[in-house]
Amino acid sequence: MAYFLISWNSLLITVAVIGLYNLKLFKPSSLQPLQQIILALWLGLVLQCLACLTIGLFIPVGPILVVLLGIGLTALIGLIITDSRKQTSSSASAVVSVVKTIGLPLLLCELAWSIVLSKPIGWFDTGLYHLGAIKWLAHYGFVPGLALVNEKFGFISSWFAFSAPLIPNFLGNHIGAVSNGFLLVLSSCTCLLIYAYRRQGKGLSFEETFLAIFLTSLIVFYLASWMANEPALLSFSNDLPVNFMTGIFAWSLLICSKQEQVPNDRAFSLDLTILPLVLSLSILSLKLTGLFLVPIAFLFYVSRNWHWRRWLIGSGMSLLLILPLASAQLITSGCFLYPAQAFCVELPWRVPSQLIASELKPIVAGGFFSFLTESLIQNPKVMAGALLITIVFGLLIWRVFQKADKPRGEMWIFATAILGSLYIFLVNKYVIFRFGGGVLLLIPTYFIATFLYEHWLNRPAKSRSLLLFARVNDRGREKLDIPQSHFDASGCQSQLDEKSHPHSSGFSTDRFDRSLTLILLGFLATLIAINLDVVVSNGLVPPTLLQPSLIAAKTNDVIYAYPADWTVKCWNAGLPCAPTPRQNLRFRNATVGLRGGFELSSARLPNL
Numbered sequence: 107m108a109y110f111l112i113s114w115n116s117l118l119i120t121v122a123v124i125g126l127y128n129l130k131l132f133k134p135s136s137l138q139p140l141q142q143i144i145l146a147l148w149l150g151l152v153l154q155c156l157a158c159l160t161i162g163l164f165i166p167v168g169p170i171l172v173v174l175l176g177i178g179l180t181a182l183i184g185l186i187i188t189d190s191r192k193q194t195s196s197s198a199s200a201v202v203s204v205v206k207t208i209g210l211p212l213l214l215c216e217l218a219w220s221i222v223l224s225k226p227i228g229w230f231d232t233g234l235y236h237l238g239a240i241k242w243l244a245h246y247g248f249v250p251g252l253a254l255v256n257e258k259f260g261f262i263s264s265w266f267a268f269s270a271p272l273i274p275n276f277l278g279n280h281i282g283a284v285s286n287g288f289l290l291v292l293s294s295c296t297c298l299l300i301y302a303y304r305r306q307g308k309g310l311s312f313e314e315t316f317l318a319i320f321l322t323s324l325i326v327f328y329l330a331s332w333m334a335n336e337p338a339l340l341s342f343s344n345d346l347p348v349n350f351m352t353g354i355f356a357w358s359l360l361i362c363s364k365q366e367q368v369p370n371d372r373a374f375s376l377d378l379t380i381l382p383l384v385l386s387l388s389i390l391s392l393k394l395t396g397l398f399l400v401p402i403a404f405l406f407y408v409s410r411n412w413h414w415r416r417w418l419i420g421s422g423m424s425l426l427l428i429l430p431l432a433s434a435q436l437i438t439s440g441c442f443l444y445p446a447q448a449f450c451v452e453l454p455w456r457v458p459s460q461l462i463a464s465e466l467k468p469i470v471a472g473g474f475f476s477f478l479t480e481s482l483i484q485n486p487k488v489m490a491g492a493l494l495i496t497i498v499f500g501l502l503i504w505r506v507f508q509k510a511d512k513p514r515g516e517m518w519i520f521a522t523a524i525l526g527s528l529y530i531f532l533v534n535k536y537v538i539f540r541f542g543g544g545v546l547l548l549i550p551t552y553f554i555a556t557f558l559y560e561h562w563l564n565r566p567a568k569s570r571s572l573l574l575f576a577r578v579n580d581r582g583r584e585k586l587d588i589p590q591s592h593f594d595a596s597g598c599q600s601q602l603d604e605k606s607h608p609h610s611s612g613f614s615t616d617r618f619d620r621s622l623t624l625i626l627l628g629f630l631a632t633l634i635a636i637n638l639d640v641v642v643s644n645g646l647v648p649p650t651l652l653q654p655s656l657i658a659a660k661t662n663d664v665i666y667a668y669p670a671d672w673t674v675k676c677w678n679a680g681l682p683c684a685p686t687p688r689q690n691l692r693f694r695n696a697t698v699g700l701r702g703g704f705e706l707s708s709a710r711l712p713n714l
Contacts (some may be wrong), residue, residue, distance in 0.1 A: 260457060
């Protein structure tokens with residue numbers, strides 16, 4: 107548990123600094139302070155993932171290296187951000203204000219998540235290849251022909267690169283799902299910021315209501331799956347960050363759609379409307395299931411001004427951010443977008459076509475639509491229910507467009523949800539929510555947020571005991587005794603204070619809502635009571651991993667191991683470890699060894 111807390115709080119500082127600095131490049135002054143903070147946190151996360159992925163192309167992504175780079179980067183960014191003593195003092199006071207506001211509730215959430223994640227990892231894919239890929243990155247970086255050792259290593263993910271520095275050698279076999287746990291911490295931090303912003307009497311927009319409901323729904327779902335012994339949380343699965351980031355992507359579309367049209371004389375400058383494209387390409391580097399987000403984000407960016415310069419900037423940004431992923435896949439498997447054989451190059455370490463086809467088959471095994479069609483034909487009642495749900499959602503979407511004078515953000519949300527659902531349904535048959543949970547939540551979240559915001563959440567904060575998110579309207583101003591001069595016509599707080607204090611965080615230093623703290627304390631106490639043995643035995647470090655029974659083997663000049671009894675899971679075994687025996691594998695350069703990579707010694711395929 108202590109290991110989790112130290113890692114998560116270190117990551118919070120790192121991603122916040124990286125995100126705040128990079129957000130300045132896109133001129134975010136039109137956003138509310140709350141929106142800037144949230145966007146900086148999640149932008150910093152995906153940019154750190156991309157940075158670790160890029161580092162792995164050249165050198166190992168080890169803990170010591172990343173610590174040194176983090177210190178240097180933080181110092182450099184600190185010098186750039188703190189242009190003057192006045193700005194430094196203002197920024198520091200804003201940070202202190204936020205920490206005082208949500209510090210204790212966030213710590214309680216972290217303690218709760220550390221208990222949840224202090225159970226042994228049992229996820230099949232983590233034992234099969236997640237930990238192996240992370241270990242290779244930590245010790246050697248991306249190695250040519252690594253997918254010949256384990257075909258799954260060809261599925262490159264920046265999430266594995268992000269996780270590599272978080273598993274230091276001194277922990278030995280005590281490994282916990284620290285990176286996936288950080289998603290819970292970051293989501294909790296986001297929701298607490300939104301809640302605190304509302305409870306301090308600040309104006310809250312619909313966009314933050316949408317985001318809070320989305321993140322809360324995902325947290326509840328994964329917590330319920332943990333209670334049902336379906337521990338997706340207890341893994342290094344990159345499906346989780348894709349699902350969480352899908353909601354962040356949709357939220358960015360909502361806030362960026364409110365930006366003014368870009369004139370031709372500014373078509374070559376970076377602005378906020380390119381942020382969804384940056385996020386979509388970052389999600390693609392997490393897992394290829396995020397591919398459908400890229401065309402939506404690109405179209406969103408160029409639609410703000412159809413000038414050819416926007417097309418040029420969007421294309422250049424896309425190539426720049428996809429280059430690390432494509433390079434890593436080419437190095438490990440010989441294919442730019444593994445397992446797409448159309449993008450493979452004839453290299454000595456290229457994975458044979460038959461093996462690629464065998465890896466692709468379970469992913470696109472018939473698709474959900476063919477499975478659904480068969481089920482509906484066999485059960486007319488299910489068909490009628492599915493048809494009714496489709497009609498209801500169709501009418502609701504039509505109603506939204508009918509009521510809106512100029513539907514902007516809504517259009518992009520629905521496009522993301524519909525295109526993403528079609529994409530997930532076409533390529534997957536059974537584990538729909540695992541691959542597309544974030545996409546499937548978008549439309550329900552939008553309608554729930556709309557209903558709550560219009561009928562409940564726009565009432566005064568003091569009139570509800572269970573308010574999570576709301577904005578202050580005209581009635582709220584009177585009940586809260588806030589002077590009229592502090593608000594604009596829409597009921598939101600005016601920008602007078604922000605102009606006089608440009609670096610204000612938008613939060614007061616008042617004590618946080620005690621009722622929420624008591625609820626979190628109760629939740630934490632319940633978890634401790636249920637998992638007392640886990641708390642006692644894993645108070646400092648995570649539990650140990652499963653120990654596979656291995657068989658030592660040698661093929662040509664490569665000495666390796668593989669699991670006995672065809673269990674195929676290497677877990678944290680020494681490198682190299684293959685899931686099954688290999689008979690035609692050899693070093694590309696025997697004098698260099700593992701660092702030099704692998705290639706096939708003949709055209710004969712490895713045994714499966």
